[in-house]
Amino acid sequence: MPCTSPGCTDLEAGTITHAVVYRRRTLTIDFVPAAVCPECGEARLTEETLEEITLLLQELPPDAAGTSGASGASKRLRYSRGS
Numbered sequence: 001m002p003c004t005s006p007g008c009t010d011l012e013a014g015t016i017t018h019a020v021v022y023r024r025r026t027l028t029i030d031f032v033p034a035a036v037c038p039e040c041g042e043a044r045l046t047e048e049t050l051e052e053i054t055l056l057l058q059e060l061p062p063d064a065a066g067t068s069g070a071s072g073a074s075k076r077l078r079y080s081r082g083s
């Protein structure tokens, strides 16, 4: 799978830190598997990984993204596959 930027080569398998906004909080997920361009750093997630992230977010307890009064606070999670 090639990178979309001109002059770049193929993407390599690696992991990235992926930030998502969920329930108005910013969640940072470490160790997300992705295809990463060694030239420009572009990362691409697979459909499967995006689904896993969605499941990960849905399984969070309501207060997992922070406590009340900490609006805007970010939370770090670690990517893990369900089941």
Ligand SMILES: [Zn+2]
Binding pocket: 003, 004, 005, 008, 009, 037, 038, 039, 040, 041, 042
């Ligand atoms: Zn690139």
